[in-house]
Amino acid sequence: MAYFDAASSAPLHPVARQALLAALDEGWADPARLYREGRRARLLLDAARETAAEAVGCRPDELTFTTSGTQAVHTGIAGALTGRRRTGRHLIVSAVEHSCVLHAADAHEAGGGTVTRVPVDRTGRADAAVYAEALRPDTALACLQSANHEVGTEQPVAEVAETCCAAGVPLLVDAAQSLAWGPVEGNWSLLTASAHKWGGPSGVGLLVVRKGVRFAVPGPADERESGRQPGFENIPAIVAAAASLRAVRAEAAAESARLRELTERIRTRVPQLVPDVEVVGHPDQRLPGIVTFSCLYVDGEALLHALDGEGFSVSSGSSCTSSTLTPSHVLKAMGVLSEGNVRVSLPFGTSEEDVERFLSVLPGAVASVREHLHTPAARTEAAAPAEEERVIDALGKRCPLPVIELAKIIDEVPVGGTVRVLADDEAARLDIPAWCEMRGQEYVGEEPAEVGSAYVVRRV
Amino acid sequence: MAYFDAASSAPLHPVARQALLAALDEGWADPARLYREGRRARLLLDAARETAAEAVGCRPDELTFTTSGTQAVHTGIAGALTGRRRTGRHLIVSAVEHSCVLHAADAHEAGGGTVTRVPVDRTGRADAAVYAEALRPDTALACLQSANHEVGTEQPVAEVAETCCAAGVPLLVDAAQSLAWGPVEGNWSLLTASAHKWGGPSGVGLLVVRKGVRFAVPGPADERESGRQPGFENIPAIVAAAASLRAVRAEAAAESARLRELTERIRTRVPQLVPDVEVVGHPDQRLPGIVTFSCLYVDGEALLHALDGEGFSVSSGSSCTSSTLTPSHVLKAMGVLSEGNVRVSLPFGTSEEDVERFLSVLPGAVASVREHLHTPAARTEAAAPAEEERVIDALGKRCPLPVIELAKIIDEVPVGGTVRVLADDEAARLDIPAWCEMRGQEYVGEEPAEVGSAYVVRRV
Known part of the structure; x- marks a missing residue:
């Protein structure tokens, strides 16, 4: 725990x-x-x-x-x-x-x-x-x-x-x-x-x-706290x-160095342990205790639940609260992948053992979520081939499904050919370009569609 | 205590x-x-x-x-x-x-x-x-x-x-x-x-x-507490x-009856024990634990200190906080005396002994404050006699001094004669009419003066 x-x-x-x-x-x-x-x-x-x-x-x-x-x-x-x-x-x-x-x-x-x-x-x-x-x-x-x-x-x-x-x-x-x-x-x-x-x-x-x-201060007067906080x-x-x-503050210097070493460990090892991961945030100019990464083809909320089941409480910018399902405005502004996002923020006193156990548990948790998402999606929703352009109809599907389908089809597309992903989940706008960046594919752009948007990707 | x-x-x-x-x-x-x-x-x-x-x-x-x-x-x-x-x-x-x-x-x-x-x-x-x-x-x-x-x-x-x-x-x-x-x-x-x-x-x-x-709710949105309390x-x-x-609530019925009896005791006995006191507030339609009274010729803050010295923490509508010296807007709206005001509000579980001790200590505390205020004021500030009307120059003096001087002089005024009290303390506007009501004298009214106001009282 x-x-x-x-x-x-x-x-x-x-x-x-x-x-x-x-x-x-x-x-x-x-x-x-x-x-x-x-x-x-x-x-x-x-x-x-x-x-x-x-x-x-x-x-x-x-x-x-x-x-x-x-x-x-x-x-x-x-x-x-x-x-x-x-x-x-x-x-x-x-x-x-x-x-x-x-x-x-x-x-x-x-x-x-x-x-x-x-x-x-x-x-x-x-x-x-x-x-x-x-x-x-x-x-x-x-x-x-x-x-x-x-x-x-x-x-x-x-x-x-x-x-x-x-x-x-x-x-x-x-x-x-x-x-x-x-x-x-x-x-x-x-x-x-x-x-x-x-x-x-x-x-x-x-x-x-x-x-x-x-x-x-606008609003009703109050004499407490210099008139700046009523009540x-x-x-x-x-x-x-x-x-x-x-x-x-008395513990800050020592604890800062210790936590920085632990988060650096996560920054380094997560991409080694888990395929298709992007570690986000500044590598050096950063707080000691926070490390954030996004996992392709993963639903952030599902990953949160899987980690909770393993005894780890983390946060996700893909679905950061129980009532909000839009991707984090921070990840959006950075232009990085939002799907499968995990923020690890270590409290004072976090033990090395807990961090090591997290690293040992994470690959399995990600794999299980990916497996769960891949299986039904792969069979039933494969896009129909087109002459010059493949089209994926991902309307009504929540991320990461649009990206998962894009990833499945890209190898079938000839180099220079394009894929058009139709999607109406807000997160696709962020995640499809971010996927292209991670995968070295060309993101051509977004076009308005009858429902949602069309995101065009060219195979490089 | x-x-x-x-x-x-x-x-x-x-x-x-x-x-x-x-x-x-x-x-x-x-x-x-x-x-x-x-x-x-x-x-x-x-x-x-x-x-x-x-x-x-x-x-x-x-x-x-x-x-x-x-x-x-x-x-x-x-x-x-x-x-x-x-x-x-x-x-x-x-x-x-x-x-x-x-x-x-x-x-x-x-x-x-x-x-x-x-x-x-x-x-x-x-x-x-x-x-x-x-x-x-x-x-x-x-x-x-x-x-x-x-x-x-x-x-x-x-x-x-x-x-x-x-x-x-x-x-x-x-x-x-x-x-x-x-x-x-x-x-x-x-x-x-x-x-x-x-x-x-x-x-x-x-x-x-x-x-x-x-x-x-106006102001910035926030999703906590139905958007009604940010943070x-x-x-x-x-x-x-x-x-x-x-x-x-489980104790309310029994405690209400008990505290009501204790505050009733204060309501009844304070006017018997202390001269020149007005008990304020509704006699029946009232909360069980609160009783409020005002003492003529007493500075509320001084009385508060005297009672604090005897181990009693009470509040005063004459000077209700450390930073506010204007008389309570409540007493003002009621038109009752504000000077020497004391609010006793008993917490759950207040003992009968503490209330009895309060009643035994109060008369001495009031007397000591009155004595302190009377002595210097009486000698140095007596008003000059006038032909038809006596004038008290209480400019620059804080209540209860204007009322104290009025009370000292009233007996020297022939029946039907008037006293004009010049005062610039805001509380005088409340306390001089309230004193008249308590003493059965006629309050003629307030007139604008060069500095402050003139309050005219006729001896009945």
Whole structure:
């Protein structure tokens, strides 16, 4: 039994648990009250703020505790956009931000603002020069994550911050994935984070707004947390969040090196052990604990279930939540294969044995999913041969089936001949070009069809 | 050492603590994930929702867990106003709602909406007939608390709900103070509550939206909690909130009777023990655990400190938080004395001994504050006699000083003569008329003055 989904939520750190228990007895009262219980709660809250500010590298009065990382992002973006409304209503985000950033951008757009979504390269990394080009006189705010949550790629935050600073535009850094490992370098203006990502409890986020940044929270007034987070403070959880951040930081250097070695092992050995795999994300500029790969001809959700059956909890960008079946916007922006995607994110303290066992179990899990998918598909759905062009009718079939059928037929096509894949699953748009790239075939392009799209591939 | 401020925040119920501890181990993972830890978290969340819905008297899919009662109120009001925007932008609230409701109303007004604030009588109770009169064809939403948080007065929620229902207007009930005691009666449409008021943990609120109510949350999309509360769910706290709500409900009938007897004792004996006291709030239609009184010639904050020194933690509507010095909007709306205000709100399990000790300590505490205020004020600030009218220059003096000086001079004024009190403390506007009412003197009225206002009183 191994939990390899720390990037989603980390198990509670023992220090967080201890601090939470202690603060349940001392920190339940209203810190705005003047009596003994209120004063005790206020002391705990102030001390937690000092601790968290030290870890972030900011002044305590620049740091607000929010009720989640998402809330910190929503308030941070809305507050900066409102505060700088006179400058303009242009917002810059990278295409691979967490969905909460992108949802805030969508809401801004729906409200009449404009948004530039900066693309990333095939490793998931944004380019500081492209951020610089995106800056406009009416740019109110730019956002860039410190590191990507799905593939672990680190972003050039310090460079982008420098560029933004020179242009007088505040940069908001979503540091949710990296804050456990160290402070965010560079001259950023706003920062957000989430405690349950570093082993703190649920229910606590951080929003840092540097002095001098114009900031105005829209919505009803509230006097708690500098007016930036309405509602009664959750002090026991805040205390636990701050204590565990300090604790993970104390272990960060050693644990970082250890986990980096383990993820490097996965990066190297998965392609050796499993055929038709693409490891995605930046090879060096990456977080220590995250490694992501995609397996051709595999349904991500089925692979997740197979690994769960073997005692491994991982995440998949092919089907990242129980209610979402569209491929991950991150993999899409990178232009890499989304099918059979697996994100392994190791929590602090992951043992070498668990990683080795994962490597020993993975090939069989992938093979079983592939076998299951191949068998029925191969017999009943073979495409009819055509004169010059083969056509695969994969309408109504979910990925990876369209790619599986394409792969089966390609060897029958003469060199220079084309295959037209008719498909209406959104993921095909990403996976067919990605398959061509992996297989060295030529992706001719997408054409509109009566239903769905036609994806044309030429055999090389 | 006795904590008598349960209406602000109740100490953690033992059941909440137990449930929280258990759920820390089982409920930290993302309930949207498909692996074992995610499924376990989802089961806990679903079970907590069933429990809370049963206690509220609603369907589980009508109930959302929010991050606080304030957040529930803000989202509930914004969601109903947005959902019913086609009907109009008129909002009705009572004048004695919690500040989070009034702040949401202010924000609505600032955004171009209109707000009717329904007055209350001297007991703090709103009149259903006045709510009915306030309804308009463009009314999108009405709000009424189930019971007041400062004076304990219960509101005619079922009647107001009936009226609203007949007019096709949803009623939002802020049930923060009453949900521990039982479900809210009547045909309401939305309901909000806060777990730390019933002995649950901080960080959990409830928002119930009945099926059929038009509701659209503004702001960035998020798929958690039916799109009504963005951010990662705090499942351990949610589990503890639901478990403790069930636990307090099991004790509610017996505890209600016991606390009602204790608060009745305070209501009856405080005026016998302490001179110049006004007990405020409805004598019968009130919550079991809350009793509020105001003491003439007393600074509320000083009394709070004196009682804290004796081991009692109470709240004051004269100076209800460390950062707010204006008199409570509730006492103002009721038209009762705000000076020397004390709210006693007994937590579950309060002992009779603690209440008796409070009653034995209170007279001395009030006397000491009065003595402290009288002495310096009496000598140095006596007003100069005038021909027909005495003038007290209390400019720059905080309440209760203006009232103290008025009281000292009134006996020197011939019957039918007037006293003009010049004051610039906001509380004087409330406390001078309230003093007149208590003392049987005639309050002539307020006149504008060069600085502050002049309050004219005629000796009867």
